[in-house]
Amino acid sequence: MGTIGVITYLIVVLFILCYIKLCIEKTKRLAYRTVLKGLFDSDEFMWVDEKVPFIIIFLNYDSSNYGEIDALISKGGEKFIIVLQAPEWLFTLKGQIWRQHTLIDAKKLGQSLNIEGIFSRSRRGKIQYFSKPYDFLEYHNSRLNFLSKLDKFFSKK
Helix, strand or coil, rough: CCHHHHHHHHHHHHHHCCCCCCHHHHHHHHHHHHHHHHHHHCCHHHCCCCCEEEEEEECCCCCCHHHHHHHHHHHHCCCCEEEEECCCCHHHHHHHHHCCCCEEEEHCCCCCCCCEEEEEEECCCCCCECCCCHHHHHHHHHHHHHHHHHHHHHHHH
């Protein structure tokens, strides 16, 4: 096989891999859209307006980084919607600790949610899924902290 044959072969393989990646991304988007539609159709989410910006955190107690995410949620000042999959005693305890947040028991949604991540809806209506909740919350909290300091700086002048 000559040089042109090898290059042609590599280009074909590259196109096939790109097509597979696009199919996987499309399937993920469809799955996330289905989960969100199911959530907004459930009784627990009847009060949430789909057109208002929100952040929904799916959190599992069995997760390896539950403690770090818990600390970031407790430290943050913004209101979140938290879908928590945990034992009943922990859910009750977190309901008392996280009073500023809306806490929803994942068992009440009627489906097994194996999602751990964050759905965020912007003011423009774009919904994004973040698979690394710790990184998102760390960035989000530092961004809010920076904006509040910036606001204080300009309000002094």
